[in-house]
Amino acid sequence: MFSIKSALAKPFAKRVKKSILKWANNPIETQEKVFQELISTAAATQFGKDHNFVGINNHNDFVKAVPVRDYEDLKPYVERVVAGEEDILWKGKPIYFAKTSGTTSGAKYIPLTKESMPTHVEAARNAILMYIAETGNSKFVDGKMIFLQGSPILEKKNGIELGRLSGIVAHYVPNYLQKNRMPSWETNCIEDWETKVNAIVDETLPENMTVISGIPSWVQMYFEKIKEKTNKNVGDVFKNFSLFIFGGVNYEPYKAKFESLIGRKVDSIELYPASEGFFAFQDKQNEKGMLLQLNSGIFYEFIKADEFFEESPKRITIKDVEVGVNYVMIISTNAGLWAYNIGDTVEFTSIKPYRVIVSGRIKHFISAFGEHVIGKEVEQALQEAVEGSNIQVTEFTVAPQINPTEGLPYHEWFIEFENEPENLLELEEKIDKSLQKQNSYYFDLIEGKVLRPLKITLIKKDGFKNYMKSIGKLGGQNKLPRLSNGRDIATSLIKLNLTK
Incomplete structure (x- = not known):
């Protein structure tokens, strides 16, 4: 049966792939442009003034002026933003705070700005479009798609909305996917996870599910409940289920269990999203690693993991990274995070283009x-x-x-x-x-x-x-x-x- 949506997805995917390849094939220039835009835009902020952004012309200047910080170190600035002050870490005020579990002092409030928010949405969309461009498979866009995520109900703090990143992103599902998207808004708002999963099972069982997405551990629970209820493999219940999208944890330990629950193999796309930025997505089915997002308002620095705790470890940019080395990833973003250590370690699997795997955390x-x-x-x-x-x-x-x-x-x-x-x-x-x-x-x-x-x-x-x-x-x-x-x-x- 002919579908307009499926037919239109292919040329759209080709167009997006072309624009991605443009920056992926010019990585150094792309990152330099991002760097200059970040510095010039934030020069008039409190952080920019405190760190003499007007005197920063290149990466060496930046290293001298801006030390590497984690959330605790940046907290005095963040607290001023949370209190409602403007022009502190980035121009104006953020539009959201992504609230995450803190390490040493309770909740962390990660700012999301009008410049940074679209990059989260575009990267997730582009991951799917790159898959269509590579495989030619676009039939799944006609079916139902489920994104297992946090509640989209947001609180307000000094006029700024806050919630979990997945709940915030739920507000940005494009119109052309709204009819395909599951679960319903009401079900998505259920706080108790077990109640929510049972409701999702009931909602999705009669549907033509083609894409299932979420953290593997949560999706496994959903699959197990479907099998329990139907006494069938997930792949038999959802005959057109053809794409699994995941992120957050390593999929490998779950792979055998998933294939057993599904009853057949399905293609998968790995994502590397975080409240601090959407860093990478899998752009090729048969290549190890995820394409690092160099054109998303994020400037990357790297420190060798085995040198990280030295007095003054060397900070390098992508032009100097090597394949197979464990690096601590440091980011500066258009949400106002500067030389920020998110705690992740990555390894490059390729530098033409730049692809990474998440190798762990710098701390155990x-x-x-x-x-x-x-x-x-x-x-x-x-x-x-x-x-x-x-x-x-x-x-x-x-x-x-x-x-x-x-x-x-x-x-x-x-x-x-x-x-x-x-x-x-x-x-x-x-x-x-x-x-x-x-x-x-x-x-x-x-x-x-x-x-x-x-x-x-x-x-x-x-x-x-x-x-x-x-x-x-x-x-x-x-x-x-x-x-x-x-x-x-x-x-x-x-x-x-x-x-x-």
């Missing part, structure tokens, strides 16, 4: 399900749980258990006690409650029944010491990572027979 963390749990949070949770008791902890580390033999996935805590607790289950519950209180993403995953509460695995006396010895890192400045995003340490502890 767990985000196997999108929870972004950090070292400070696990340390504080354990500290609170043992406070006032006679329990003494020798050492511990935490790892995700993605594929348990039974039940839901969970965080596995490997703990060596000086004196073991009388009630291990009670301690598990105390730690888990503290972690949920500190980290809203982790709370959502537990509440949404994506994860079950943590489990403790006991380590034998001197177990961690023997582990560090086995890897040649006993003593000196070597520290056991408090948490990992994979199970390398966990597997070693079990293999070395160090667990009880």
